[in-house]
Amino acid sequence: MQAWHVHENGEPREVMRLEETPEPVPGEGQVLLRVRAANVNFPDALLCRGQYQIRPALPFTPGVEICGETEDGRRVLANPVLPYGGFAEYAVADAAALLPAPDALDDAEAAALHIGYQTGWFGLHRRARIQAGETLLVHAAAGGVGSAAVQLGKAAGATVIGVAGGAEKAKVARELGCDLVLDRHNDDVVAAVKEATGGRGADVIYDPVGGDAYAQSAKCVAFEGRIVIVGFASGTIPSPALNHALVKNYSILGLHWGLYNTKDPQAVLHCDEQLTELAAKGAIKPLVSDRVPLTAAAEAVQRVADGVTTGRIAVVPGS
Template sequence: MKAWRVHETGEPRDVMRLDEVPVPEPGPGQVRLRVRAAAVNFPDAMLCRGQYQVRPPLPFTPGVEMCGEVDAAGPGVTGPEPGTRVISTAALPGGAFAQYAVVPAAGVLPAPDALDDAEAAALHIAYQTGWFGLHRRAALRPGETLLVHAAAGGVGSAAVQLGKAAGARVVGVVGGPEKAEAAAALGADLVVDRHAGDFVAAVKEFTGGRGADVVYDPVGGESYARSTKCVAFEGRIVVVGFTSGTIPTPALNHALVKNYAILGLHWGLYATQDPAAIPAAHQELTDLAAKGSIRPLISARLPLTEAADAVARVAEGTTTGRLVVTP
């Protein structure tokens, strides 16, 4: 089979190589998936660079989430049945940018019927992260104001849709007019192009001076620092990631004086700390997809041969919504 592999760390276009490798065999408790679609994520670039918290042995295949069809099961696996359409995170070093991938059977979830393969592949990580961040960590309530950074990106676009589904008023911050159009189409009540305006002033005006009740921040850096200037009394800042490349150093005296909370979110921890919560959230997301309340924004569906370029584009921050590779 064909699979992209990283033989040495570096920039995705430089180190990802399309190889011919044997089809993997599922071991005990595993299933082999025929990959139908693999979503591209920022962590894929970090894996290529050797900067992710997980560092698989070289060579490895990137691609951290997928929609696939169950092809074969290892010893001790009683389900799901071959031919079942499922979604799953990858089990590195054998990632999703390949024709087949082996994953733990316990971690696969049914692909929502309301979503096609590319949309289903892009659902798992971004929307689970959004669900846990907004509901479990921040306890977002109807009528509250949600500020979403990178609102037209993969993680941010999911948060915009989930915020609207929860009854919140959503302010989306983006970089550029094309991304502003995308965020508005996703349902954001107010969109601020950070290249053309000050989101702090915009949030204060939009809320009558109160500020944002919840800030959803996958960017870090200056986005986080300025968010502290427009977070509301008893507001919550959800720290999701640092795509800016800069990890903020919070001024805890400021959090004390303004009475707001800083909440960390590492979604992957739920798999070990509270694994039952993940399928429960998936059912909620499946129901929202069936109602049409959420649908991943897919900006491009690309052949497997273009995976390296797709990872590089996501790393450069030039994309809108999600890029999906379809082997």
């Protein structure tokens, strides 16, 4: 079979190599999956760079999220077990962690549903306890993680303010359903959020960016608001002024979705049921901006690493 291998750490397009390799052999409790579509995530770039919290032994195949097919023909969602990731014709996953792929979504859309939408659902519902009528501010609203939060926020009955970088991404955020879109290159985000909320600020802020985005969040979060920390796509991890959180009465909430798989797997199953129901009703639908063949996976990961994409890129072997 064909699979992309990372033999040394560095930029994805420089270190990912497409090679012929035997099909992986599943271990105890694991299954072999034919990859129908693999979604490109920012962690794939971090894995290539050696900057992710998990550092698999070299060589490995990146690709942390797939829609796959079992040997008995079931269509499933899975997070492949490294080193046998999803940018290959076949991957390996834990049998107990497989989830059924929603019938309402095609392979590429289903591949993009798992991590981003589970993260968004846990962030908004479990951590922030978002309520209908509240104002949600989403940074990087046109990206893969942000676009999921926008749709989930609208489905929850929130007013959604999206922040995006540039006119093209702002257009995508608007099409996703944001009630107000701000261009971080041209707009005063803090002033615009306060104006839109009558001076109150945003009740919930969803931040996969860090850096300057977090600094803006702290300046426009509402009384008893909640800032959900999802990641640091900017490359800068902020150091929150806890005295500011104290005197302004807001909460800073961390979210590491992967922990729920080991700490509370039943919650992951419940979330999957909620997402499947929302997909069936058409309330959520992953934005797949590009579908590329397996041969183009390295360039796709690099594009995500460079922050030039909107929505999700799906790698579709055999396309």
